[in-house]
Amino acid sequence: MIKDLFIAFFRSGILGFGGGPSAIPLVHREVVITYKWMTDEEFSDVLALANALPGPINTKMAGYIGWRVHGFLGMISALVATVIPTVVLMIVFLTILTTHKDKPWVEGMTNAVVPVVGVLMGILTWDFIVKSKDTLGWKWTVIIVIASLIILELLGIHPAIVIVTLLCVALLSGGKKRKARGEN
Template identity: 60%
Template sequence: MKQFQLFLAFFRVGMLGYGGGPSSIPLVHKEVVNKYKWMNDDEFADVLALANTLPGPIATKMSGYIGYRVAGVVGMINATLATIVPTILLMIILLTSIASIKDLAWVQGMTKAVVPVVGVMLAVLTWDFIKKSQTSLGWVKAVLLFGLSYLFIELLGLHPAFLIVGLLVVAILQKDKVVEAEESS
């Protein structure tokens, strides 16, 4: 039953994730955290952060890891195939027919209409992460990290992977200081 649920969850993501990886993230969150409860929000945030640091399509990386976590190697293969098979089939079907209809107004309108919907889905997920950051860090640290992240990523052009690795190093160093302080007291 778990294999079927994995396949179904990631098949839906593959079918409805129009617009690439960023549009898939909120869909994966709905399936994994809200519907099947295979992870909580913090675990999902960790998976998302790690997946963003690695090369390749994010939906495939997330489905592989989550599938492995839920049902081992078979679950990983199942979830990954469920994510990519719809895209492969749709690409074959669409690419064979798109040339003849790409200039139609309704096709162009449909493509343009999807962009704001994906933007709203990402904004909702972002707001959820901001609220969770506020709960665990407090507003001051959360806003400070948000602002610094924006500065480094958008204004200075730093790749998000470097920022995430830097934050991981700081967290590890702080943990070591806490452990040392506990040992000396």
């Protein structure tokens, strides 16, 4: 189990070039699809919580998922697997980029990363929207997406505030539904 945690987070760490957002779909694939440690809903909850907290998203997700799957040793394994590829690649890439910073291929490589991250985040977002029809329904999903876009883009509210607000609403409405069904 610890070996699987290390492999899953090492793979997503080494292939997720471009920062945390580019690795999220890779972590999702490892955690939900390959090893089935979580459902899509559980992963989206972890992602929302990790987005609301300060710091790199990969390490927050790795730490929590590792802890949940195999306790303290799982957390350490997932964190080390997440950080090592980044440290090694940063040293290698920064050495190369510093040596060749005036070359056009370096500028082209740097500019090529932005659309790739955008596409990966778009795919992950679309997957969550499609799957939300089973829990929220299309009407509420569309309302939340449009309201979030307005709040984030037009009003300039920080994303953490939107995420925490949505988490509170989900917790409060989930509690009401459980009480209505007679659960505690």
